[in-house]
Every structure is written in structure tokens, then in C-alpha cells.
Amino acid sequence: MENIIQQHAILLKDKVRMEAYKKAIFSSVKEGDTVFDIGGGLGILSFLALKAGASHVHVVEVEPGTWTLLRLVAKHNGLAEKMTFHKGLSTKIRLKKRVDLIVSELFGNLCLNENLLPVLIDARKRLLKNGGSIIPSGMKVFFAPCENRDWEFTTTALHNLDGFDLLPDLPDIDVGTPSMIIKNADLLSEPRVFIDIDIIKARSETAANLVTFNVSRDGLLSGFASWFEARLTGKISFSTSPNDLTTHWKQGFLPLRTPQKVKAGQKIIFELEFSPDPSGLNSIMGYHFEVK
Amino acid sequence: MENIIQQHAILLKDKVRMEAYKKAIFSSVKEGDTVFDIGGGLGILSFLALKAGASHVHVVEVEPGTWTLLRLVAKHNGLAEKMTFHKGLSTKIRLKKRVDLIVSELFGNLCLNENLLPVLIDARKRLLKNGGSIIPSGMKVFFAPCENRDWEFTTTALHNLDGFDLLPDLPDIDVGTPSMIIKNADLLSEPRVFIDIDIIKARSETAANLVTFNVSRDGLLSGFASWFEARLTGKISFSTSPNDLTTHWKQGFLPLRTPQKVKAGQKIIFELEFSPDPSGLNSIMGYHFEVK
Numbered sequence: 001m002e003n004i005i006q007q008h009a010i011l012l013k014d015k016v017r018m019e020a021y022k023k024a025i026f027s028s029v030k031e032g033d034t035v036f037d038i039g040g041g042l043g044i045l046s047f048l049a050l051k052a053g054a055s056h057v058h059v060v061e062v063e064p065g066t067w068t069l070l071r072l073v074a075k076h077n078g079l080a081e082k083m084t085f086h087k088g089l090s091t092k093i094r095l096k097k098r099v100d101l102i103v104s105e106l107f108g109n110l111c112l113n114e115n116l117l118p119v120l121i122d123a124r125k126r127l128l129k130n131g132g133s134i135i136p137s138g139m140k141v142f143f144a145p146c147e148n149r150d151w152e153f154t155t156t157a158l159h160n161l162d163g164f165d166l167l168p169d170l171p172d173i174d175v176g177t178p179s180m181i182i183k184n185a186d187l188l189s190e191p192r193v194f195i196d197i198d199i200i201k202a203r204s205e206t207a208a209n210l211v212t213f214n215v216s217r218d219g220l221l222s223g224f225a226s227w228f229e230a231r232l233t234g235k236i237s238f239s240t241s242p243n244d245l246t247t248h249w250k251q252g253f254l255p256l257r258t259p260q261k262v263k264a265g266q267k268i269i270f271e272l273e274f275s276p277d278p279s280g281l282n283s284i285m286g287y288h289f290e291v292k
Numbered sequence: 293m294e295n296i297i298q299q300h301a302i303l304l305k306d307k308v309r310m311e312a313y314k315k316a317i318f319s320s321v322k323e324g325d326t327v328f329d330i331g332g333g334l335g336i337l338s339f340l341a342l343k344a345g346a347s348h349v350h351v352v353e354v355e356p357g358t359w360t361l362l363r364l365v366a367k368h369n370g371l372a373e374k375m376t377f378h379k380g381l382s383t384k385i386r387l388k389k390r391v392d393l394i395v396s397e398l399f400g401n402l403c404l405n406e407n408l409l410p411v412l413i414d415a416r417k418r419l420l421k422n423g424g425s426i427i428p429s430g431m432k433v434f435f436a437p438c439e440n441r442d443w444e445f446t447t448t449a450l451h452n453l454d455g456f457d458l459l460p461d462l463p464d465i466d467v468g469t470p471s472m473i474i475k476n477a478d479l480l481s482e483p484r485v486f487i488d489i490d491i492i493k494a495r496s497e498t499a500a501n502l503v504t505f506n507v508s509r510d511g512l513l514s515g516f517a518s519w520f521e522a523r524l525t526g527k528i529s530f531s532t533s534p535n536d537l538t539t540h541w542k543q544g545f546l547p548l549r550t551p552q553k554v555k556a557g558q559k560i561i562f563e564l565e566f567s568p569d570p571s572g573l574n575s576i577m578g579y580h581f582e583v584k
Contacts, residue, residue: 004468005446005447005450005459005468005547006446006468006470008450008458009446009447009449009450012449012450012453012458013446013449018453022454042450042458043458044453044454044456044458047454047456048454051454051455072460073457073458073459073460076457076460077456077457154297154298154301154305155297155301157301157304157305158297158300158301158304158334161304161310161336162314162336162339162340162343163343164336164339164369165365165368165369166300166304166334166335166336166365167297167365168364168365168368168369176295176296176297177295178295178298255297
């Protein structure tokens with residue numbers, strides 16, 4: 001059981017995330033800028049924007065407990081007078097004037113699975129000045145088929161518990177995509193770029209693609225590993241790849257309902273789509289794969 | 293990010309928990325018994341009760357996604373015909389006939405913090421036959437003042453993040469009680485029994501007590517560690533004490549908003565109360581302490 005402090009501490013103690021955002025904010029904010037912070041949490045990105053010279057920050061937070069805490073933390077740090085605290089989804093927010101900069105950290109472990117794309121496109125269209133900036137400005141998402149012994153260990157335990165199978169193949173149950181450490185050695189082929197998005201130009205709220213993997217060795221296909229490069233602004237970026245420092249996202253893992261043996265030389269055709277969820281908090285994810 | 297399968301796997305792979313419940317169910321169920329399983333999850337306690345000879349199990353689950361999964365898992369294991377699936381809170385459930393046995397695993401990391409006491413008393417009064425059994429039949433809760441370097445490390449990081457204090461003393465914010473490993477060496481006094489409850493006799497939905505700790509060494513009081521002994525039935529029990537095998541509960545930890553230095557020979561007076569929460573899912577917890 002994690003409490004609210006632990007949840008935020010995990011984000012705030014992630015140095016890869018924090019250092020990249022801090023650099024991006026300090027290199028983007030100009031004296032007197034107005035800023036819109038989407039998904040403010042305890043407010044650190046808003047506070048950094050004010051420290052960097054912003055004159056006012058609009059911050060929106062959807063989780064009621066966090067929203068309450070955010071206001072108290074801002075007051076405690078003497079910054080509440082330069083902030084407007086919006087409660088709810090950013091897509092419902094109206095501002096009287098467009099802002100100079102949008103800043104947001106809505107990355108899920110599969111990059112796009114927390115509705116990042118529809119949220120940022122909506123904010124850019126409705127709330128950003130012509131020529132304004134967005135942090136992040138873009139993102140590149142990778143997938144690769146992989147083995148995952150930790151996952152197989154978890155599911156095997158559930159498949160036979162005192163003679164009961166607690167994890168049958170249930171086509172209509174989405175079990176979610178856990179964050180797990182995936183090593184390069186676990187991958188069953190070279191990774192592929194699933195999608196590369198420029199937020200300033202993006203038009204579609206849906207991200208979909210079909211990629212083909214060439215299986216490089218025999219193994220048990222447990223699912224698909226995923227990571228992303230987040231381009232915050234200019235040359236400032238970070239990555240959640242297995243080759244880089246581990247972040248709190250670790251790697252994303254899309255588990256198969258039934259693992260499947262694959263052999264070197266086979267091809268895996270993998271199709272995936274992220275589309276907006278009416279709740280506005282997550283993305284709807286559909287995928288399909290075939291081993292040939 | 294844990295997914296629904298990982299969440300249940302954590303419970304189902306906890307051998308201390310599972311072995312004790314399995315023994316208790318097999319030693320309690322008589323051929324043809326009817327059973328009420330409160331907070332069924334994926335159904336394992338219901339399935340064990342049926343395997344042990346129960347003729348019918350009523351199971352109630354409040355989380356909608358888990359309730360859906362529970363029904364599918366029961367069907368997959370060929371047991372759905374001997375089960376009635378109730379959705380929601382047990383306190384809202386009416387049964388046409390009282391049952392022979394109530395079984396439930398609603399232990400929080402502070403034992404009573406997931407509304408266990410009001411739920412079991414209500415079920416005993418309204419839904420259990422005269423002379424019927426309840427698993428768990430009782431519980432004993434312990435507290436001790438402790439140091440907690442992991443917690444201090446987490447909060448220190450938040451107290452000074454780029455010059456901002458993200459964790460001010462906020463009197464009206466309940467940060468929750470994380471599960472953490474607390475070692476005997478971390479304790480600042482002998483533990484005290486906070487409360488010892490017999491579920492068959494219990495009348496009060498509120499659990500409250502005042503205990504005094506004699507500080508045994510100098511140290512930094514980070515908060516109060518807690519663990520419990522769960523008496524399932526007869527002599528079958530388990531414990532979450534630092535002296536026993538680690539369970540998924542680890543130890544409970546009630547953090548202080550501000551850590552405080554204490555010295556050997558001082559006394560700590562500690563008052564705590566758990567009372568029913570109107571939502572029915574958690575307990576309302578109030579506490580107060582004083583170092584003398």
C-alpha cells in the first residue's frame with residue numbers, strides 16, 4: 001500500500017525525469033511568460049516555471065486529494081498568488097487569455113497510455129498563443145517482443161493455486177500494462193519505432209501503427225516491452241530505454257494472455273492503436289499480433 | 293504501476309496468508325455448510341470452502357472490475373453454480389437464510405484500518421446462524437514507537453527539492469499508513485498490545501485505547517510501527533510481526549508529520565481510535581501522542 005506522499009515521492013525522486021524537466025523549463029520560460037501546467041501534482045513544474053521568471057501559472061489537477069494538497073503546498077512556498085488552481089480535466093478548462101508555454105508530464109509507461117496525445121493537442125489548439133511552446137514537444141515510442149520471467153512466475157502461480165486456475169484466458173479483461181525492468185537480453189528481436197510524434201504539428205488524437213519484428217533467437221514470447229524518448233524542448237530529452245538509467249517508469253510491458261514459443265527467423269506482426277478514452281484519464285488501447 | 297493481476301498475485305502468493313486461511317477453512321467447513329465470503333477478490337477463499345464441502349457460497353466484492361473477473365474465474369473453474377455473486381458492500385447485502393460460516397480477509401496493514409470491525413460485527417449479527425463460525429475469530433494489534441530511515445529519506449527529499457518544500461506540516465492531510473519493513477532494531481521501546489478483539493463477542497464498532505511506551509534508547513521518533521496476530525479459528529493463526537516471516541502486509545507504519553528526538557527513559561503516551569467510515573471501505577483513524 002503506497003500512500004499519497006510515497007506516490008509523489010516516487011515521481012519527485014526520479015532524477016532523470018526531474019533534471020530534464022528542470023532544464024527544459026529554465027531554457028523555455030522567458031521573463032513575464034504565462035504558463036499552463038497540466039496534471040500539476042504537488043506543483044513542482046509550476047514552481048520551477050515561476051522561479052524561471054513566469055508571471056503567472058495556471059495549473060490543473062484532476063485528483064481531488066492532490067488538488068487540495070497542491071494548493072496548500074503552493075501557499076506554504078509563498079507562490080499561491082501567482083497561480084490559478086483549476087480542478088478537473090484540462091480539456092474542460094477555459095482560460096481568458098492564451099498562454100506562452102504549456103508544460104506537462106503525462107507520460108504513461110507505454111508513453112501514450114495516459115491520454116497524453118488528446119490532452120496536449122486540445123491544449124495547444126485552445127490555450128496556446130501562436131508561436132508558443134509545449135513541453136514535451138515530441139516523443140518517440142519503441143516496442144520489442146520479449147521474454148519476461150518475472151511475469152511468467154506471477155501468472156504461473158495463479159494458473160495453479162491449490163488446483164484452481166485463477167487466471168483463465170478471458171478475452172474481455174484488460175489486465176493493464178505493468179511497469180517492469182526489461183533487460184536487453186530479454187528482447188526477442190531488435191526494437192522498432194512504433195510512432196514518432198511532433199506535438200506542435202500533430203493532428204490526430206489516435207496513434208496507430210503496424211510493425212514487423214524479425215525474431216533473433218528461440219524463446220518464450222511473454223509480451224511486448226516498450227519504452228520512449230521524451231523530447232522536452234530543443235535538445236533536452238530523456239529516455240526510458242533499457243540502455244539508459246532506470247526511471248520510475250522502468251519499462252512498459254504489454255503482457256500476452258498466453259505466452260507463446262517463438263523461433264529465430266520467424267516474423268511477428270504487431271498492430272497497436274491508442275485512442276482517446278471518454279473518461280479523459282486513460283487511452284483506449286487495442287492490439288493484435290501474429291507470429292509467422 | 294501495478295495491474296489488477298499483479299495486485300491479486302501479491303495476495304495470492306503470500307504463503308503465510310494463504311496457508312493459514314486454507315487450514316482454517318478446511319478445519320471449519322462441515323459437509324453441506326453455507327458460507328458467506330466477504331471481499332472475495334478472485335474467489336480463492338470461496339473455492340476452498342466449496343472444496344472443503346460447502347454446499348453454497350455467497351460472495352460479495354465491492355470493486356466492479358474484480359467482481360466481473362471473479363464471476364469469470366468461478367465459471368472457468370466450474371464452481372459458479374454453487375455460488376451467488378453479490379456486488380457492493382457486505383453491509384448492504386441481505387440473505388434469505390443465515391449462513392453456517394463467515395470467511396473474510398479484510399486485514400489492513402494496521403489490522404483494523406480497512407473497516408474490518410464494523411463489517412464483521414454487522415455480518416455476524418445479521419447473516420450468521422446461532423452458533424456459526426467466523427474466520428477470523430479474533431485479532432490482537434500491537435504498536436511500538438520506531439525509527440524509520442526509509443521514511444525519513446523519502447520525506448527529506450520532499451522537504452527541499454530545488455529550494456521548495458513539498459511536504460509542509462499540513463494538519464488536515466492524512467498521508468496514509470504505508471506498509472514498510474520495520475526491524476526489531478528500529479523499535480524505540482517494547483511494543484504494547486493496542487487492542488485484543490474477539491469477533492464473536494465484540495459489540496463496539498469503534499476500537500480505541502491509550503498505551504504508554506517506555507523509551508529504551510535515544511533515537512529519532514519517525515512514527516509508530518504496527519503489526520497484528522490474526523486468530524483465524526481454533527489454534528490456527530498468523531502474525532505480521534517483525535519476528536515472523538514477512539507477509540505482503542510487511543509492517544504497518546503510522547508516520548509523524550514531524551520526526552522528533554527522544555531519549556532513553558522518556559515515556560510516550562499514545563492514543564488511537566479506529567471508527568467506521570461512512571463510505572464503508574476504510575476506517576476513520578484519529579491519533580494523538582505526547583512525549584514526557
